[in-house]
Amino acid sequence: MTVEDLAVLCQSGDKSAWEELYKIYKPRVLKIARRFFLCGGESEDLVQEGMCGLYSAVNGYRSGGGSFFAYADRCIRNRIVDTVKKSGADRHSALNNFLPIFEIGEKCTTGESPEDEVIMREDRRELLLKMSKNLSSLEFKAFEMYTEGMTMSEISSALGKTAKSVDNALNRAKNKLQKLISEED
Numbered sequence: 001m002t003v004e005d006l007a008v009l010c011q012s013g014d015k016s017a018w019e020e021l022y023k024i025y026k027p028r029v030l031k032i033a034r035r036f037f038l039c040g041g042e043s044e045d046l047v048q049e050g051m052c053g054l055y056s057a058v059n060g061y062r063s064g065g066g067s068f069f070a071y072a073d074r075c076i077r078n079r080i081v082d083t084v085k086k087s088g089a090d091r092h093s094a095l096n097n098f099l100p101i102f103e104i105g106e107k108c109t110t111g112e113s114p115e116d117e118v119i120m121r122e123d124r125r126e127l128l129l130k131m132s133k134n135l136s137s138l139e140f141k142a143f144e145m146y147t148e149g150m151t152m153s154e155i156s157s158a159l160g161k162t163a164k165s166v167d168n169a170l171n172r173a174k175n176k177l178q179k180l181i182s183e184e185d
Contacts, residue, residue: 004068010058018058025054025072032077035158036084037128037144046080053079130180139173142166 003024009017029050038046057075061068132140138159145155156163 002068003072004061004063007058007061007068007072008063011061021054021058022051025076026051028073029054029076032073033080034148035141035145036080037132037140038084038087046083049079049083050076053077131177134176134180135173136169138165139169139176142169143173143177146170 001020003021006017006021006024010021029047033043033046033050036046053076054072056079057068057072060075061071065071131143135143138161141159142155145158150158152163152166156166159166161169
């Protein structure tokens with residue numbers, strides 16, 4: 001059964017078709033989402049937005065209108081990009097600067113005390129904010145992908161840049177970050 005067939009079945013309310021389509025597209029959504037940074041959010045938020053994009057693609061797809069894969073890919077990507085753009089808007093600053101509160105009985109993911117985890121999250125958020133203010137968009141994206149373990153060729157193809165320009169962006173980012181760290185000391 002093709003993804004086009006699954007999409008049509010999903011439109012008629014077939015839950016097993018949706019589950020199958022979800023399994024097929026989850027790795028793709030993860031791959032698209034990890035290329036972006038959501039100010040004040042978690043990477044899982046972008047994955048969720050990507051899945052909403054997949055849902056929109058299923059509802060908007062018309063059989064015989066072309067490749068569902070290409071249509072879904074565009075819907076997923078557009079949903080994630082829109083979310084990232086909206087997160088940077090001033091009207092969302094209160095949401096971007098929130099502090100997550102642990103639910104009663106929820107355990108910390110690091111094994112540290114809740115206070116230590118909150119401090120670690122604040123430090124990470126502060127570092128990411130400084131990085132986004134001091135690095136260009138290319139430098140920030142390249143550095144983020146590099147720290148996620150992507151290779152130079154993967155980063156250059158993901159960003160649509162030459163390996164040399166990605167290497168230069170990474171070097172600039174490293175120099176700027178070293179300067180920021182040394183200024184704090």
